[in-house]
Amino acid sequence: MQASPAPAPVTEIKNTTCYMCACRCGVRVHLRDGQVRYIDGNPNHPLNKGVICAKGSSGIMKQYSPARLTRPLRRKAGAERGLGEFEPISWEEAFTILSERLAKIRATDPKKFALFTGRDQMQALTGLFARQFGTPNYAAHGGFCSVNMAAGMIYTIGGSFWEFGGPDLDRSKLFVMIGTAEDHHSNPLKMALGKFKRDGGRFISINPVRTGYSAIADEWVPIRPGTDGALLLAIIHEIIALGLYDRDFLVKYSNSGQLINVNEDSDEFGMFLRTEVPEEEACYDPQDKLWWDRNTDKAVVTHQAGADPYLFGEFTLRDGTPVKPAFQLLKERVENYTADWAAGITGIPADTIRRLAREMGVTARDQRIELPINWTDSWGNEHDTVTGNPVSFHAMRGLAAHSNGFQTIRALAILMSLLGTIDRPGGFRHKVPFPRPIPPCARTPNTPLAVKPNHPLDGLALGWPSDPDDLFVDEQGQPVRIDKGFSWEYPLSVHGLMHNVITNAWRGDPYSIDTLLIFMANMSWNSTMNAVEVRKMLNDKGEDGEYKIPFLVVCDAFQSEMTAFADLVLPDTTYLERHDVMSILDRPISEFDGPVDSVRIPVVPPTGECKPFQEVLIEIGARLKLPVFVNKDGSRKYRDYPDFIVNYETEPGSGIGFLAGWRGKGGEKMLRGEPNPNQWEMYAKNDCVFHYELPKSYQYMRNWNKGYLEWSQRNRVTRYAEPILIHIYSEVLQKFRTAAQGKGPTRKPPEHLKKRIETYFDPLPFYYETLESQASDKHKYPLCAVTQRPMAMYHSWDSQNAWLRQIHTHNYLYVNTHTARVAGIADGDWIWVESQWGKVRCMAKHSEAVEPGTVWTWNAIGKAAGAWNLTPDANESQRGFLLNHVISEELPASVDKAGPGKLSNSDPITGQAAWYDVRVRIYKAEAGEPEQTSPQFETMKPYPGQPERKSVWNFFAGKNK
């Protein structure tokens, strides 16, 4: 081998932030003669410390993909949606079309404009735009991703996994991963797992499937999908029965000892006893609850010096009110949730369940860590040490994407609390800006009057309801949002329900809209349930010949299946071509030890006429004269997105903006400070990342850490510095149940939803079979079907990537070998997988790494023919398949005895899409059937401006432009 002689090329290295998935690692992009030659991890970056994954290493093939959209496109007059018949137009035309249409909507009825985005990491700007426009119809993808994980944990401990917090594997001794997709959290979790294993930690994986991370687990515990709640409740039962809970932690830091009114005849039934009416309506938990003190045998205000509450028992207040501590109610709740009971549901032997509970409890108790760190708690007690019970957990969509996910995740958060592991070394740790009050302070409006022509929305489009009066409904209790978020159907839908937007808008329920703008979401394909029907809805016309969703705008960098349905396509840039911020106002990349945010700075110029979506929003915002984007005289306020990032403040003079680092005129401040004209340069000089390490004494116990909470308040991370007690018992949920029972001072649900609210808004976690399962004939459909996300592909993003698609060119349905043989299915056979909603023809693969009642496949590998500028005979469309075709976005409301109509196929509390609830049967395809996946769709053609598709590529950077 010899290097070929060539003139010395011009090479340079530029720092930016990766976006091949949502991890947002620091990367160094090596350029040769202006072309991307190599992308490696930035060793100085706190998130990835120099490592990089398969996706990040393939950024080159994303940048130079033939699926790139490079020109604004308009659907040709007379061409049907879905065919991808487009003509290129100028940006000026695109802006004119869009701003004229949007101006009319804004002047008449702003809610007729809906903006939904695929990823939430630009939410601070997209949300601001929607609010300024005045529409309530805005959300990101969280509702169909993992909102149960966010809501279930935040409503319990004030924080959650992923961007919000995670397992402290550096100090953990036992790590339990349950229901984790391999894309969440990618590099940081891999790095931590590798180190944890080498340090001799014990790793248990609970999952129906053994792939990726689970492969290196010391023990794999196969579980039936949707039954994790039963397992967790049985473990809680064991932990309590054996006395393996951390009593001291629960007493001081949770509401376990707080007394609850158990007089069933009282309007206050199920509510905490309070000493006084709170002085102000604020979004913190006032310290006005009662304990039954063991020392004086009477009710006292919690956390009184010298007092120690009973956790068990029943007591009577002087006025005769019977009361019980919250922990007593939890104990009663799990009384019948025995290991033997859970074994029958989960498929896990009872002895294994008991052993898991003992391993967790004994490790937490006997391997306790004491770090010599002084800190002061919210009640003024000084501590010489920080204690850690080194048992940690990680969970994600496997728990979340079920219609019983919220209560399952509540059970997980309660188990973690029982073990005394919250924001402690070796357990779960928060990341700034978490923990938040329970619930966090953001609220939506609670009336349709908040939507006014030519006026910003009076409130946030997404929020955290604390009681029924916070719901975003009209006087009849009907939803204000198109997705019915924050309505009685899905009261705590804190991330919205993007998965129902198209169906609802098509049906005109609760109303019709005019324009739907979709950013970076493949809503006619892998990001929608029931893709076949949803595609028809996108194309469906009313009697007047108008499309039922009159105007569809799609902004994306690539020719996704969704772009084919657009009336207007806006070509976005790639992550290497734009400025971007990982904002503290959104979901930053904080570490356990303090806040971190970061930026992207372009390393190559935009391809063709690509324009960053941020610039599009600022341009449209200025044209529509949305208040934030214009000066008082109506002239455009911000030159461009970088200018906006530097100078925008949440309120004039607030000192709070999108970026936390190098604020103040000279960059001398952080988190809060005047705009700094050189902020971008300072980020650029510092590896594009800002990282503030909190003093050690502020790094733990942050729910109740006086020093941290006051730091957080001074820096305006939070409004209040009150302690955030863990909600073992959720009074928030009880308030909804009380309303459903016709009691209490708040609004009451409509008649047909009362039973539903009363059932699911249980203040203590409980197990119920998933809704779809309840509505399924389990003899006919005996199997659960789920998807997993591969580590080398991010959702649908990477089939256009020449290197990554060679790793996952098409997908199989993995079937337990025994299950397959019983069904007469050989390895590699073509089969049908069928649910009550639809069927798909695909190829089967035998596997010993899946529990016998589950079949699974990799998500989003299957593509429509011709999409992403793959050839029409590409494996992705001919052999790859989507499981989405057998999943419905709705269930008959009769499942919940909630009237005749339909309800979203979602968690009844949060509206989380219940992707993993579907039940199927499998059978061999007939001899003579085509060896091709079914259904098939009209082949998509390349659009004007798309790069040429190479048939042989000898990529060598700098030579073959």
Place this chain on the structure above:
Amino acid sequence: MTQLALVIDLNVCVGCQACVTNCKEWNTSGDAGPMVDQNPYGKDPTGTFFNRVQTFEVGEFPNTETIHFPKSCLHCEDPPCVPVCPTGASYKRKEDGIVLVDYDKCIGCKYCSWACPYGVREFDESQKVMKKCTLCVDRIYDPNMTEEERRPACVRACPTSARLYGDIHDPESEVSHAIREAGGYQLMPEWGTSPANHYLPRRKTKLRLRHDEIERADNPLKIDGLLPKPSKSEPSLDDVTSW
């Protein structure tokens, strides 16, 4: 004499494929490149990769292990691909033990890939020459790089640090320690190729729970009155017998 090699820790490899594509992106534009991709956007795409991860299952449900197995040229100490080469294109370097192919001498006869028992040689259908892992020979001696960077791309990329790199002939090197202490082994030693790359096996951590260690004297159930001491007035043997 130096023998550079990779030691791959199967105990922590999660099969993420970072090493696969990072190798490809470094090497396609490096001294060993380009590395062709055929039908990159069509049916049955196939390309040259110096490093691939195979995933397979061992055992029967529920006692199943899923193994992620990265594989690239093992830089054998006695490489069978070298003597079979009719042109001398395939050679092993004396100074560091790396096995390389001189593309200018390679006539694409594929004898070497037939001789290799590990299936790690990759024929470039575009250039019609045999290619393979170079251990990033164009990185590890580059004076323009920092010491941290003078390592193979796959080693630097690996998120779980499953790939160690160094001189297996130096008994004090990190790789020699790892091989000795973690039971490092060679692939198919019976072939006598003495591959330089080694693999570290899976290791299980277990918690031994003794029955009498589950509950302790300071069980909180006692505090909360669920394990109460019996009342003095409850019946006892004292009431009924006098021995």
